[in-house]
Amino acid sequence: MSAGARFQRLHRLWVTDNAARWKTNYSIVVCTLAYGLFNSLVLGRNESSVTWEAIGLCFVLAGVSSVRYCFQSSKKFRGARLAGRDIPVLRRPVLTVMGAAAAAIFVTLANVVPFSGLEAAVVDERFRRLSTGNLNDARLRKAMEMAEVSRKLNIRAHPSVVSKFTRRAIEASTSKPELRALAWQTAQACLGYRSFLNPPSPAKPAPTDSSMSELGWIVSISKGRHAADNLMASFGPFPFTVVSVKIAAWSDTPYGMAVYEPIGTGRNKGINSGPAFIVLQGKGGDLALDGLSAKHVEFDNLQIVYRGGRVVLQDVRFVNCNFRIEMRPSGVTFANELLAPGRVNFVSPLS
Amino acid sequence: MRGEGRGRVSFVAEFWNEVRPFAVPLLADLAKWLLLFLAVGLLHLFLRALLLMGYNPSRIAVFEAIDYWLAVSLIAVFAVNLFMRIVVESIRIFIESFRRAKS
8 A cells, every 4th residue: 555545544543534533542542531530549650741641652652643543454444434424524513512511611701700700709608617516526527627628628618607616626726625726736637728818928038148167048139239248137047948048028127127037035135227127938838836936927738847946936937837836824825916907916824 | 407407516615625534533523622621620619619618628638639630641642742743744744845846
């Protein structure tokens, strides 16, 4: 068979022979689906690499199918050609109309109906229902699951509803000994979800100079590139889990400057200008609050660890954080403070 | 005057007759693809609704994986179809123009 005839077959497979093309398509979908499911569910491999492999597999299978179609015997091919219509005619007009209509409705609904708002309303209603009546084991588990699922699906419930339930969970952890551990665990999950609902501050990177100490990086920040020769305000030490330090505002008075240092250090004494608000960004790693003095600071995407030690927090925000708080009186007070509207102010031990 | 218009075909009809052999199979294919993508989208929404209704996430995770890999394989096969059609049609047009130029 000539090359021209083989090309005609290839053209027929991908353009006119609907039956053969869809048979090939379905076979490839089944193979790719099986490959993806086996690798992700059975072998537990990384999803992104398997996705690229699956896409590659599709192209390979399409190539194999094309070769098979082009090189099959003429007798067999004639039979296949007679079985499927080779002339491009719309064989199933009903299917066309149904598909187009359903897709049009779906696209319209997806644009007109506020799905995210509906989902948030469902989560609100569920938290409200869980808040009323006695808290028990089942309700706490449901709330914890709800907080984790809503966060995963990026559903933004009303913060006040979440705060209300979290307060009840904190209260249950102190007043009901049989629910103590579960209620505290649920409260921490809800605190994480509550911080996820806080919008992040618009911050930008500032010219910085960093040096290493035994405990981590100390970062000095200047207002502009040319101010690097002046005495700069410094912050830290930061743990390695803090991946970037950004500034959201600048203060020309010592009182308005941000603070992030061990309690009693007074690192920025004598410096008259510095960042008024700093944003510490992480990737979900730990940051311990014990022994820390922080003022005008935002903690973003970090796991906040508090073991109930000394801490001074003034005008602090937590955005998309997880919390691991030890269940002590100071820990309970801190958890309640996290639910206060606006920014967090907390000093322990109370003077 | 009447007789003049008898043999004429309107521009729209002429255009449709010209593109019909290409447009009709494309429409039929498009409808099939839309239906398949719609099914995957609806399954995704259904699973989200189940999660919000409080079903066990670990059980739903298996169906979520099926939904994800189904979507990936459909998109990949759609891309393969598009790619192959473009390549095959381009080669055909090139060969035909070459033949015409030769003759």
